[in-house]
Amino acid sequence: MRPPTIVLAWLLATPLAAPSRATAAPAGEVRAWPGEEMPLPLAVRTPQDLAVKAAAEKQYLIFNLLAGGKLAFDGGDFATAAAKWEALLRVPGLDPDLEKLIRPLAHDARARAGGQATAAAPTGAPAGAAGVGPAVSSAARAAALAPLATVSGTVSGGGGQGPGGAVVWLKRASGETPHPAPAHGKVVSQRSKIFVPHVLVVPVGSKVSFKNEDPIFHNIFSLSKPNEFDTGLYKQGATYTQTFKRPGVVQLLCNIHSSMLGFVYVVDTPWYAQAEASGAFTIKGVPPGEYEVSVWHEAATKPTTTHLTVGADGVHGLALRVAGDRRAPQFLPDKSGKPRQSHLGY
Amino acid sequence: MPEEEPINDSEGYSPEGGGAPAGLSINGYIDVGFAKAQGDGTSFAPGDLRLPADYGVDTFATAVNSRGDVASTDSNGRFVNGFLPRSAGIGGRPSFLLNTLDVDLRYVTPGAPLMLFSRVQFLPRFTGDGDATRVYVEQAFGRLVPFDSQELAIAVGKFDSVFGIEYLDNQANIRTGITPSLVARYTTGQSIGAKVFYRVQIAPAWSALSLNVAATNSGNFVESLQPPDASLGDAPVGSGRLGYELNTPGVQAKLGVSGMYGPRNDQYDRSALQQAWGADLRVAVAGLALAAEYVHVDEDEGGIKTTSLGIFPLASAFYARGGYVQLAYALAVDVGPLRKLTVYGRYDRRHAAFGGYTPITVDRFTGGLRLDLWESLILKGEYLDNRELAGAPTVANNVLTTSLVYSY
Numbered sequence: 001m002r003p004p005t006i007v008l009a010w011l012l013a014t015p016l017a018a019p020s021r022a023t024a025a026p027a028g029e030v031r032a033w034p035g036e037e038m039p040l041p042l043a044v045r046t047p048q049d050l051a052v053k054a055a056a057e058k059q060y061l062i063f064n065l066l067a068g069g070k071l072a073f074d075g076g077d078f079a080t081a082a083a084k085w086e087a088l089l090r091v092p093g094l095d096p097d098l099e100k101l102i103r104p105l106a107h108d109a110r111a112r113a114g115g116q117a118t119a120a121a122p123t124g125a126p127a128g129a130a131g132v133g134p135a136v137s138s139a140a141r142a143a144a145l146a147p148l149a150t151v152s153g154t155v156s157g158g159g160g161q162g163p164g165g166a167v168v169w170l171k172r173a174s175g176e177t178p179h180p181a182p183a184h185g186k187v188v189s190q191r192s193k194i195f196v197p198h199v200l201v202v203p204v205g206s207k208v209s210f211k212n213e214d215p216i217f218h219n220i221f222s223l224s225k226p227n228e229f230d231t232g233l234y235k236q237g238a239t240y241t242q243t244f245k246r247p248g249v250v251q252l253l254c255n256i257h258s259s260m261l262g263f264v265y266v267v268d269t270p271w272y273a274q275a276e277a278s279g280a281f282t283i284k285g286v287p288p289g290e291y292e293v294s295v296w297h298e299a300a301t302k303p304t305t306t307h308l309t310v311g312a313d314g315v316h317g318l319a320l321r322v323a324g325d326r327r328a329p330q331f332l333p334d335k336s337g338k339p340r341q342s343h344l345g346y
Numbered sequence: 347m348p349e350e351e352p353i354n355d356s357e358g359y360s361p362e363g364g365g366a367p368a369g370l371s372i373n374g375y376i377d378v379g380f381a382k383a384q385g386d387g388t389s390f391a392p393g394d395l396r397l398p399a400d401y402g403v404d405t406f407a408t409a410v411n412s413r414g415d416v417a418s419t420d421s422n423g424r425f426v427n428g429f430l431p432r433s434a435g436i437g438g439r440p441s442f443l444l445n446t447l448d449v450d451l452r453y454v455t456p457g458a459p460l461m462l463f464s465r466v467q468f469l470p471r472f473t474g475d476g477d478a479t480r481v482y483v484e485q486a487f488g489r490l491v492p493f494d495s496q497e498l499a500i501a502v503g504k505f506d507s508v509f510g511i512e513y514l515d516n517q518a519n520i521r522t523g524i525t526p527s528l529v530a531r532y533t534t535g536q537s538i539g540a541k542v543f544y545r546v547q548i549a550p551a552w553s554a555l556s557l558n559v560a561a562t563n564s565g566n567f568v569e570s571l572q573p574p575d576a577s578l579g580d581a582p583v584g585s586g587r588l589g590y591e592l593n594t595p596g597v598q599a600k601l602g603v604s605g606m607y608g609p610r611n612d613q614y615d616r617s618a619l620q621q622a623w624g625a626d627l628r629v630a631v632a633g634l635a636l637a638a639e640y641v642h643v644d645e646d647e648g649g650i651k652t653t654s655l656g657i658f659p660l661a662s663a664f665y666a667r668g669g670y671v672q673l674a675y676a677l678a679v680d681v682g683p684l685r686k687l688t689v690y691g692r693y694d695r696r697h698a699a700f701g702g703y704t705p706i707t708v709d710r711f712t713g714g715l716r717l718d719l720w721e722s723l724i725l726k727g728e729y730l731d732n733r734e735l736a737g738a739p740t741v742a743n744n745v746l747t748t749s750l751v752y753s754y
Contacts, residue, residue, distance in 0.1 A: 165359035181352050188358070192494070197358025215495035217547040219593060225678070230595040233549040255593055256497070256547070256554075274356045285353040301721070326721065330373040330450075330753055331520065336598045336630030337676060339520055343452060343463040343489065344506060 062091060066102070073109055078181075082109035111179040148285045149314030151271070151293075155279040159299040159324020163279035165199040166297040166322055167265040169272035170283060173290035173307060180270035182206040187239075188252065188262060190218045195252055195262025199298065204247050204268045211239045219255035221335045224248065227266060230255075230335060249296060258332055258340040263298055288312050297322040369456060374448040374754055377518040381410035381747035382440040387417030389732075390424075391739035398427035398660070401700045404708040407732040407743045409525040410434050411445040412518035413469075414568065417745065428612075428651055428658045431531065431568075435471060444470045445749070446518060459491040484536055497545040504538045504575065507566035508558040509585050509604040510639050511626045522635070523714045524726050524749045527670040528694035529641045530568070532622060533604075537562035538575050539582060552594050559586035564611040565620050569653075578652060579616035583608025600628040610648050612661060618648030624669075633676050640669035647701055662703070668696030686718035690728075699737070706737035724751040 040060060042053040069084035085106035089099060151170065155163040171177045180203035187209045189196045202208060212218045212234055220240065221230040227250045231240035244250060244266045252262035271291075273281040288310050296303040300323040308315065331339035389403040396402040399421040408417040411434065419426075419433040434443055447468040454461050465485040471478055487503025507513040510533040515521040526534065539562030547554045561584055563577035585606040592599040604624045609616040624641040648661035674690035692712040699705035714728025730745040 161361065164361055183352050183355055186358075191364075194364045196360055196364060198360045198364065200358035201356050203352050216497060217549060221595075232552060232595065233547055233593070235549060256545075270352060270354065272354050272356075274359050276359070277361065283354055327373075327754075328371070329721070334598065335593070335595075336635065337633075337678075338630065338635065341514070341517075341520065343461065343485075344514065 058091070062088060062094070062098075065091075066098070069102075069105070069109070073105070078109045078112035082106055082113050085109060108179075111176065113181065147312065149288055149310055149312060150282060150284050151286050151308070151310060151315045151318060152280070152282040153315070153318025153320060155275040155281060155295055155297075155320045155322060157300070157322040157324055158279075158297045159326075161297075161299050161324070162277065163275050163297065163322060164277035165263075166275040166279070166281070166295050166320075167199070167201045167267070167272065168275065168281050168283065168293065168295050168320065169267045169269050170286060170291040170293050170308065170310075171269050171271075173292050177269045180204060180268065180272075185209075187211055188264065189213045190220070190254070190260070193254075193257050193260055195260060197262075199263045199265065199274070201265045201267060201272055201274045202244060203270065203272070204266050205243065205245060206266070207241050207243045208264060209239045209241045212236055217256060218260075219335075221253055221255055222250050223253070223333065223335065223337060224250045227264075253332055253335075255335045258334070258342040261328070261332060265296055286310050286314065293318070293320065295320050295322045297324075299324045299326050299328075301326045363456075370451070370453045373450045373452070375517070375519040375751050376447050376754075377412065377445040377749055377751045379411055379443040379445055379524070379747060379749040380441070381417065381434070381436065381443055381745060383408040383410065383417035383436070383438055383745045384742040385438050386420065387437040387439075387743075388420060389734075389738070389741050389743045390421055391741050394739045395424070396703075397425050399424040400426040400429045401662070401703045402706070403738055403741070404706065404732065404734055404743070405429065406431050406528055406531060407708065407710070407730075407741075408745050409730065410436070410745060410747045411443060411749065412516070412521050412524055412526065413446065414526045414530055415445070415471075427660050427662075428653045433471070448517065448519075459494075461489045463487055463489065497543075497547070499543045500540070501543075502540045504536055505541060505560075506536055507534055507585070508541055508543075508560045508587050509533045509566045509606055509622065510587065510624050510641065511600075511602065511628060511637065512639060513566075518749060518751045519724065519753045522672070522674050522688060522690050522716065523692065523712065524728050524747055525712065525730060525745075527639070527672075527692065528696040528708065528710055529639065529666070529668045529670065532568075532641050532643045532666060533566055533624065533639075535564070535566045535568040537564050537566065537583070539563055552592060554591040554593070556589040556591065557586065558589070559584070565606050565608055565622070567611060567620070569611055578612065578614045579609035581609055581616045583611075583620070596631060598628075598630040600626075602626045610645055610661070612651045612653060613648040614652065615649055618646045618661065620645045633678075635674045635676065636672070637674075638669065638671040640667075642667050643698075663701030664698070666696060666698035668694070668698070670694040683719045683723075684717060685720065686716075688716040688718070690714050690716065704737045707735040708738065709733050709735060722753045724749075724753075726751070 040057050044050050044053055065084045065088035069081045073081035085102050088102055155166040157163055182205035183202045186202055186206060188200055189211045191213045210220050210231055215236050217233045217235055219233050222228050226246045227244050229242045234240055247266045247268040250264040254260040271283050271286050273283045275281045291308045291310055292305050293308040294303045294305040304322055333339050387408055389407045394402060410417050415432045415434045417434055418437045419430040449466045451464045467482045467484050469480045469482055485504050487501045487505045489499055489501040491499050512530050513534040516534050539560055541560035543558045545554050545556035561582040565583040566585055587602050587604040589602040606622040610618045610620045622643045626639040629636045643666040645664040647663040651658040651661040670692055672692035674688055676686055676688040678686050695709040697707045711731040712728055716726045718724055727748040732743045734740045
C-alpha cells in the first residue's frame with residue numbers, strides 16, 4: 001500500500017479536487033494550471049524510487065492546489081479557489097503552518113462563492129480527515145449539509161405606498177453569513193425622468209449600470225455613504241457603471257432633475273428578496289438554522305428586524321411588517337447636499 | 347463559462363406609475379422661535395427726530411425670523427412713509443414667536459407635463475389689539491414642461507423672484523440660517539406674471555448655462571405695505587438671471603448675473619422706474635458652502651405713493667448698493683437624533699439713500715449654528731451684530747434669535 005498515492009487518487013477523483021480547466025478559469029482571468037495530471041512520469045525501479053515518487057507527487061499536488069487556488073481567487077473564481085483549498089486541507093499530514101494559512105482563505109473563498117457548495121462537498125472523505133470544510137461548528141456544518149429551504153411570506157405596511165419593493169434579507173443569528181456572489185447585468189434606467197426600476201436590490205460587490213434612455217442629459221449621483229458616487233453628465237443612450245461595495249441603502253438622485261428619486265439596496269447576504277406589490281416575497285436556498293430577518297422600505301425610517309428559525313421544510317406564510325413612518329422627502333438635495341425646491345426652475 | 351448568478355436574483359421593483367412623484371402632495375412647515383433684540387427692538391435712536399422716521403434708520407436691522415420680520419417698527423407716533431419692513435411686534439422683550447405655518451400643495455397632472463403649486467402661509471403677528479393672523483397666498487402657479495428633449499419650463503401665476511439667489515432660501519426649512527440678508531428686500535419678493543426657464547447642458551465641460559426670465563405685475567422687492575400683486579402702471583416689470591453652473595464630482599460652482607427693469611410697484615405713473623442689477627456666486631466643496639451676492643438698486647422719484655394701508659405723500663427716489671458673503675460648513679453626523687451640524691457666518695453691508703436724505707451705510711455680522719434632527723426638525727440659533735457706519739445714529743439693535751422648524 002502506498003497511502004499517499006491512494007489519498008491523491010481520491011482527491012483527484014472528487015469534483016472539488018479536480019475541477020475541469022474549463023470551469024476553473026474565466027476567460028482571460030485564470031490560467032489553467034498545467035500540473036494536475038497524475039501520476040508524475042517518474043520511473044520506479046526500487047522501493048526508494050517509489051518513496052521518492054510518492055513524496056514528489058504529494059508535494060506536487062500540494063503546490064498545485066495551493067497555487068491553483070490562489071490563481072483562481074485572484075481571478076475572481078471563488079468557487080474553484082474554495083474547492084482547491086478545501087481539497088488541500090484534506091491532504092493527510094499537511095504542514096500545520098500551511099493548514100493555518102489556508103484554512104481562513106478557504107473559508108473566505110467559500111463564503112465569496114455563496115457558501116453553498118459546502119452542502120455539496122463530498123461526504124466520503126476519509127475518516128480522520130480532520131478540518132474538512134469551513135471552520136464552523138458541527139451543528140452549523142450539519143445544517144449546511146442539510147437540504148436548502150425556502151422562506152416565503154408577505155410584507156405589510158409601507159404607509160400609503162404599500163409594501164411593494166420592500167427588501168427582505170436573512171443573516172445568520174450566530175456565526176458568519178456567507179458572502180454573496182455579485183449580481184451581473186443589473187440596470188437602472190432613467191426613463192421620462194423616472195428611475196426604472198424604482199428600487200433595486202443587489203448583493204454587495206455587484207455592478208449596476210445606469211442607462212440614460214431620455215433625450216436629455218442626466219447626472220445621477222448618491223450622497224449615501226459609503227456608497228456615494230457621481231456619474232457626471234451623460235447623454236441619451238450612454239451608460240455609467242457603478243460597483244456597490246458596501247451594504248446599505250443608496251438613494252439615487254439626479255443633479256439636474258430635482259424630482260428624480262430611486263433606490264439601490266445593497267445586501268451582504270445571499271438570502272434576500274424583494275416584495276411584489278402585494279407584499280409577497282420568496283427567498284430560496286436557505287440552509288436550516290437560526291436567522292435574523294430584516295425588512296427595509298423607503299417609507300420606513302429604519303429597517304425592522306426579527307428572529308427567525310428556518311427548519312428543514314423552510315418557512316412559509318411568514319408575516320413581516322414595515323413601518324410607514326417616513327414620508328417622501330419634501331426637498332431632494334443636489335450633489336453638494338443643498339435642498340432643492342422642485343417647483344423652482346426646471 | 348457563464349458567470350454565476352445569485353440564487354435570489356431580483357430585477358427590481360417599480361410601483362404603478364413607475365415611481366413618479368405622487369399626484370397630490372401636501373407638505374409644509376411650522377416655524378417657531380425665541381428672540382431678544384436690544385433696546386426697544388427698533389433702530390430708532392431716541393434723540394433722532396428726523397422725518398420721515400424710517401428714512402433715517404436701518405429699518406431691517408432687528409430681523410428675528412426667516413421672513414425678515416423685525417422685532418419692532420414702533421416709531422412712538424412719529425411719521426413714517428411706508429417703507430418699514432414687517433414687524434413681529436415684540437419690541438425689546440424676550441419673546442417666543444410663532445413665525446410661520448406654511449402649507450404647500452403640489453399636484454402633478456397624470457399624463458401631462460403640468461404641475462400646479464401653491465404655497466399658503468399663516469402669519470400670526472402680535473398687534474396692539476391682540477394677536478392677528480394673516481393668511482397669505484405666497485405662491486400659486488402652474489408650470490408646464492412642454493418638451494421632453496429640452497430643459498424648458500413655463501410658469502404662470504404668482505411665483506418666486508427670478509433675480510439673484512437668495513429667493514432660493516426664502517423659506518425657514520430651506521434657509522441655512524434664520525434671518526435674510528440686508529439686501530433680501532430687493533430680490534426675494536413674489537409677483538404675479540409669467541416666467542420661462544431654459545437650461546442647456548455642456549457635458550464635456552461638466553457645465554450648464556441657464557436663463558430665467560419673468561414678466562410680472564410688480565418687481566421683486568418685498569413690499570411690506572403696498573400690494574405688489576397689483577399692476578398699478580400699465581406695463582409689466584421684466585426681470586431675469588443668466589447663470590453658469592459647473593458641476594464636477596468634487597466641486598459645484600454657480601455664477602449668475604441678474605437684472606430688473608420696469609415701473610415702480612407703488613406708482614400709477616409708468617415713467618417712475620425701478621431698476622436693479624446684481625451678481626451672485628455659489629461654491630460648494632467638501633461640506634463648505636460659499637454664497638455671495640451683490641445688488642445695485644435704483645428707484646426713480648414718483649408721485650403719490652399707493653399702499654394697502656393708505657396713501658403716502660412721498661415717493662422719493664431711492665438707491666441701494668449692497669451685498670453679503672456667507673460661509674457655511676455642514677458636517678453629516680449620526681449621533682442620536684442629530685443628522686447634520688452646520689456652522690455658518692455671514693457678512694452683510696448696505697449703502698442706501700432716499701432722494702434728498704442722508705445716505706446710510708450699515709453692516710452686519712451674523713453667526714449661527716444649525717442642528718438637523720431626525721429628518722424633519724431643524725433647530726437654529728444665531729446672533730446678529732448690527733452696526734450703523736454712516737448716516738444713522740448708532741443704536742443698540744443687536745439680536746439673538748432662534749428658530750425651530752418642523753417640516754411635514
